[in-house]
Amino acid sequence: MNDLKRTWNRAPAWITWMIYAAVGVFILTVVQSLTDTERLTSATTSSAMLRWAVPIMLAGLGGLFSERAGVVNIGLEGMLVLGMWFGAWGTINYGPWWGLVIGILGGGLGALVHAIATVSFGVDHIISGVAIIIAAPGITRFLSSEIFANYEGGSITQSPGVDGVGKFTFPFLSGGNIGGWTSPDILGWFIDKGWWFVGDLASVARGLTFNLSQMTVLAYLLVPLSAWVLWRTRFGLRLRIAGENPQAGESQGINIIRYKYIGVLLSGALAGFGGAFISSPELNGIYLEGSTLQRGFIGLAALIIGNWRPTGVMAAALLFGYPTALGKRDLEGTATHSLLLVAVIALAFIVLWALSRQKTSDAILAGALALLAGFWFLSADTVPKWWTDIQPQVFVILVLVFFAQRLRMPMAVGQPYRKGET
C-alpha cells in the first residue's frame, strides 16, 4: 500500500492527470450504461467542453498572471466584454487573426486602466475591478451603436457574423493530414470497435483532437507556456516575488511596479483572447451583448480551484465547462438527468475522502447532498430546463464549498504596494 502511494506521488504530473481523466470517463461510462443517454462520453460533448472551457481557462490564466503579481483582477469579466467587441470588430475588418490581436489589445486596454488604478494609485483592487466590470459594457454599447449598427446585419447589441480561423486535426490520433498525406485515424478505429469503456475513452479523446480551431489549439498551448514562463524563467520568478513578498524583491533591486504592470496587462490580454474566442464561430460567431455569461468570474473560481497553477486552471475550466457543454444540446434534459447520478458518485467519493481525514462536517454535507441528488435522480426521468440553465453556477459554488479551504494563494495578493514602504 505504501509502495503504491510512493509510486503515485513520484509519477510525473501528466500521468496522474491522465489517470484522473480516465477515472472520470470510467464513472461517466458506468453511469451511461445505467441510464438511457449516450451524450456523456460522446465526441460532440467533449469537443463542446473543450471550446466552452476556453474563455473560462483564459480568464483563469489571466487571473493567474495578475494574482501571481499580487493584483486581484475581478475586472476580467469586463475585459472579456472588451475582447469580445474588439475581437469581432477586428475580425470583420481585418480577418480572424488580426481580430484576435485586436481583441487581445482591447482586453489589454481594460487591464491598463486596472493597472493604473491599482498599481500606480493604490485603489482597492476589488473596487477598481468592479468599476471596470460596470464601465466596459457601457463602452461597448456606445461603440456598437456607432459602428455595428451601421453594418449590414448588425445592431446596437450585436455584430454581423464573424469568420473563424482554420482547423486542425491531430495526425494519427484522429486522422489529421501531414503535408497532404492522411494519417490513420486510430481513435476512430477504437470507436468503431465499440468496446465498453475503451470506445468511450476513444470517443472523448477524439472530441478533443478532431477538427479543432487553430485558436483553440493556441489557447491550450498557453497552459504549458504559462507554466514555463512563471516557474522556469527569471521573468517569472520576479513576477511571482511581486505577489509573494514585494519588499523582499525590492531589496534585490527588482522593479516591482513594472512586474505588477506586466502581470495585470498580460491578464487583460489573456481575457481579451477569451473574449475574442467567445465572438469567434467556435462559440457565438458574432459579438452579442451580455454573452460573457459570468465566465470571467467562473475563470476566477477555476483559478482558486486550480490552486493558482496553470494546469490546475485548465483542469478546473474543463470541469466547469462540462455541464454547460452537456446541457447545450440536451433539450429534453435526459443527459443532464444522468449527470445527477455522476454527482451522487462524486459526492460519495468526497464522503469517503472526508471520513478518512476525519472531517465530519464535510462528510455530513456531502452525504446530505448525495442523498438529495440521488432522490431527485430516482424520482424523475428528466430535469427541467431551468436546472440546466443554473447548473454551471450551482456547480461552481459546490466545488468551491468542498475545495476552497485547502488551497494557498500568493502571500501578498490584494495588498497595496508602494515603493520604499514596508
Add this chain to the structure above:
Amino acid sequence: MTEQSTTRRLMMQFAAPVGAVVLSVIASAFILMIAGSNPITAYGDMLRHAAKLETSVSMINRATPLYISGVAAAVGFKMNIFNIGVEGQYRMAAIFAAYVGGAVALPTVLHIGLILIVAMAVGGAWAGLAGALNTERGVNIVISTIMLNGIALGIIAWLVRSWQAEGEIVVVGVGTEEIDDSGLIPNLNFIPEFFGDIRSEELTGVLIIAIVIGAAYHVLLNRTVFGYDLRSSGLNPLAARAGGVPPKRMVIIAMLMSGGVGGLVGIAEIMDKGRYNPNFVGFLGFNGISVALLGRNHPAGIAVGALLWAFLDASSDILQVTGAAPKEIVDIMRGVILLTAVIGYEIVRRIRVRDEAAQAAARLAAVPA
C-alpha cells in the same frame, strides 16, 4: 490656521467627484465630436430637459431605487465585504414580495408592511447564503454573490413559467397577480404639485422608504456600537478582532443587512406596476454599486450619486428624442465618471494623509522639548 485647513479639506472632499464629472464631460465632448455630433447642442438638450419639473420628478423616481441599492452595497463595502449580488437579491425579493402581496387581502398598513418584510427577508436570506458560504466554507463572496445572481435569474424564469403553466397568470407575460390598492404605497404628488404642473409623472411614495433607509444607515454607522464595529472591521480587521469584534458574525450580519436593504430595491417597481412583471427593470444592482462607489458609501454622497445617475438616465431619453447625440454616450459618461472618481478619491486620500503627517510634524516641532 484651522479655518484654512477646513476649507481645504472641504474642497478636497469634492475635488474627486467634481473632477470626475468635469473630465467625463470633456472626454464625452471629444467623443461626440469624433462621432459627428455637436456636444454643445447635446449638453444643452440634456440640461434644458432636466430643468423641467416633470423631469425632476422622474429623476427622483429613478434615483429612489438606485439610492436603496447604493446603501445596500455600501453597508457591505464599509467593512470590505463586496456584496456584488444585489442584482440577484432584489429580483428574488421582488418576485416573492409581489407574489405574497398579490395573494393576500389585508388592511393598508399591514399589507404594505407584509410586502416590505417579505422583500427584506428574501433579499437578506439570499445574501446571507453567500455570507454563510464564506464564513463556514471559505467561499469567496465576490464569486458566490455573482453565481447566486445567475441562479436567481434562472429560478425567477422558472417561477414565472410555472405560474403561467398553472394558469395563475391570465395574460401571457404579465407577471404575478395584481396587488390590491391596500398594498400599494400612495404617491407623493402633492409635493411637486406645489411647484407646478407635473403632467403624467407621479412622485413615488417609496421615496419615504429610501429616506428612512438613508437616515437609519447614517445613525447605525455613526451613533451605534455596531456601526463602530462595522467601520473598524473594514478599516483594520485584525485590530477589530483583537478588540473583541467577532469577524464571522460581522460578515453574516453585514450580508443580512446588505441583502435586507437590497430586497427593497424592487419595491418602487412593484408599487408602480402593482405586480412583478417579466420585463422587470434590471441592472439596479450594478448601478447601485456605481452609486455607492461614487458617494464613497456616505449616506448623502450616495444620494448625490443616485441623482447624477438618474440625470444621465433622463438625458439618454431626451437625446433619443432630439437626436442631438447617440443616447449611448451616457454609458461612456458613466464609465468615465466611475473610473476617474475611484482613482480621484485615492489621490485625495493620499494628499490628505500627507497633509496630516505634515501638520503633526509641525505641531511636534512647535512643542518645546
